[in-house]
Amino acid sequence: MSRIRIEGLLAAFPKLVGTGKQHTYVETENVRYLYQPIETMYLVLVTNKSSNILEDLETLRLCGKVVPEYVDSLEEDVAAAAFDLLFAFDEVISLGHKENVTVAQVRQNTEMESHEEKLHKMIIQSKIAETKEAMKKRAQEIEKTKIEAMKGMGRMTAISSMQGGGGMGSGMGGGMGSSMGGGRMDTDAAPSYRPEPAASAYSKAAEPARGPKKGMQLGKSKAGGRDFLESLKAEGEAVEDVSSAAGVSMSGPPPPSEAVFIAVDEKISCVLNKDGGVENCEVQGTMSLQIKSEADACLRVALTAGANTGYQFKTHPNIDKAAYGNESVLCLKDPSRPFPTGAPLGVLKWRLQTREEAVVPLTINCWPSISGGESYVNIEYESTAAFDLQHVHIFIPLPAGATTPQVNQIDGDWRYDMRRSCLVWSIEMIDDTNRTGSAEFVVPAAAPASFFPIEVEFSATKTICEVQVATVTDARTGAPVKYGARTALTTEGYHVE
Numbered sequence: 001m002s003r004i005r006i007e008g009l010l011a012a013f014p015k016l017v018g019t020g021k022q023h024t025y026v027e028t029e030n031v032r033y034l035y036q037p038i039e040t041m042y043l044v045l046v047t048n049k050s051s052n053i054l055e056d057l058e059t060l061r062l063c064g065k066v067v068p069e070y071v072d073s074l075e076e077d078v079a080a081a082a083f084d085l086l087f088a089f090d091e092v093i094s095l096g097h098k099e100n101v102t103v104a105q106v107r108q109n110t111e112m113e114s115h116e117e118k119l120h121k122m123i124i125q126s127k128i129a130e131t132k133e134a135m136k137k138r139a140q141e142i143e144k145t146k147i148e149a150m151k152g153m154g155r156m157t158a159i160s161s162m163q164g165g166g167g168m169g170s171g172m173g174g175g176m177g178s179s180m181g182g183g184r185m186d187t188d189a190a191p192s193y194r195p196e197p198a199a200s201a202y203s204k205a206a207e208p209a210r211g212p213k214k215g216m217q218l219g220k221s222k223a224g225g226r227d228f229l230e231s232l233k234a235e236g237e238a239v240e241d242v243s244s245a246a247g248v249s250m251s252g253p254p255p256p257s258e259a260v261f262i263a264v265d266e267k268i269s270c271v272l273n274k275d276g277g278v279e280n281c282e283v284q285g286t287m288s289l290q291i292k293s294e295a296d297a298c299l300r301v302a303l304t305a306g307a308n309t310g311y312q313f314k315t316h317p318n319i320d321k322a323a324y325g326n327e328s329v330l331c332l333k334d335p336s337r338p339f340p341t342g343a344p345l346g347v348l349k350w351r352l353q354t355r356e357e358a359v360v361p362l363t364i365n366c367w368p369s370i371s372g373g374e375s376y377v378n379i380e381y382e383s384t385a386a387f388d389l390q391h392v393h394i395f396i397p398l399p400a401g402a403t404t405p406q407v408n409q410i411d412g413d414w415r416y417d418m419r420r421s422c423l424v425w426s427i428e429m430i431d432d433t434n435r436t437g438s439a440e441f442v443v444p445a446a447a448p449a450s451f452f453p454i455e456v457e458f459s460a461t462k463t464i465c466e467v468q469v470a471t472v473t474d475a476r477t478g479a480p481v482k483y484g485a486r487t488a489l490t491t492e493g494y495h496v497e
Contacts, residue, residue, distance in 0.1 A: 010046075025053070032047050034047065066106055256484050260289070263290070268282070272364060284350070286346050286348070301330040302327070304328070314351075362494075376440065379425070380437065398422055407441045411434065412439075413427075461488065
């Protein structure tokens with residue numbers, strides 16, 4: 001319907017409404033008006049005459065229940081909440097048909113309330129407050145350092161003055177002794193006969209008088225930086241030494257030493273249901289080729305692959321798709337043409353989106369229960385992967401206001417992250433000796449939803465997609481080519497909700 005048509009129908013409605021009538025609908029030749037009085041206003045539903053009037057009345061009643069949720073039935077309130085009402089009505093009616101929703105569901109959908117968003121905002125506010133507190137403490141430390149530096153400088157100045165006076169007395173005594181012995185002495189030349197040890201003593205005394213101000217500031221700053229790192233560690237933050245971290249970040253990962261280097265990187269993002277099952281699992285992988293010189297750039301890379309059911313593979317536009325599809329070989333369409341050299345070149349990509357639990361390498365089950373005013377949380381992991389998982393970290397959120405939890409039993413290590421308000425369960429390696437593990441901790445009583453969402457991180461030197469490099473040969477001669485390889489699997493958004 002056009003806007004002019006809608007405006008015309010609404011303009012005709014006040015003329016059709018009678019007073020003192022019991023019914024709440026009016027029919028014309030083409031349309032039917034269903035209306036509901038709300039104080040001095042009307043809530044109007046316009047349909048065609050072939051529409052089911054019982055369903056339309058139900059829709060009108062639901063809209064009538066929705067309106068008081070956003071306005072107080074006053075005209076200025078309706079104008080102010082116009083967009084909120086439009087969004088609410090859009091939840092009730094979709095493409096001209098009533099949706100099977102309740103008023104509470106409409107309210108929840110329009111508010112778009114998210115537990116993750118609330119948790120994220122709480123974490124940000126907590127970090128801001130802690131940063132302000134750390135800045136305040138650091139300012140106090142700097143002020144204290146300045147006061148100590150000024151006191152130390154005053155002491156050194158006094159010492160240097162005393163040592164300088166002694167040197168002058170020694171010189172004067174020497175001069176007087178020479179004069180009494182009958183030797184004639186020129187007063188202008190007297191300083192040149194000052195003994196060298198006295199001059200050394202004066203210079204050594206003067207150096208500390210200049211040095212402590214800068215030296216003490218630098219030393220104190222370094223110590224303060226170490227104290228700040230120690231305080232972060234005490235709060236549960238995983239930090240490393242600033243100097244070593246700076247060196248690593250400046251240098252970066254070392255470049256591959258091999259003439260031909262093949263990197264296979266795979267990322268998995270997964271959302272597990274806290275009641276069991278997989279909501280969504282996505283695996284994305286890339287294979288990149290890095291070649292140092294053009295002399296080694298004419299290559300054929302043969303691959304081996306397992307079943308890989310459900311995966312979508314894509315090759316670089318310059319890769320011979322026929323050779324890949326028939327022989328699982330990555331080579332350029334023109335065999336005499338070399339691959340680009342220098343920077344890594346992505347030659348193969350794959351993707352899998354599934355809800356099959358067999359693909360998920362690590363599952364988490366969490367069972368919170370309340371007993372005697374405390375929440376007992378039992379959590380377990382299980383790995384069905386055919387490879388080892390490394391650096392496994394499981395982040396279990398804790399209720400607001402909770403302190404360090406009481407851990408009764410845990411397979412692995414744990415720490416309390418005060419800044420993120422969570423318990424971090426760490427397992428260095430999951431292999432055939434510990435495919436399953438469990439933990440139990442106790443906190444003050446809280447709702448079971450307070451311990452979700454659980455975040456999981458891990459890495460591996462194998463990939464879920466069974467793609468491996470079999471051989472690398474020279475495309476011109478067929479001779480084997482030496483190459484280096486790296487395979488890595490990492491997580492990117494692995495949650496239990």
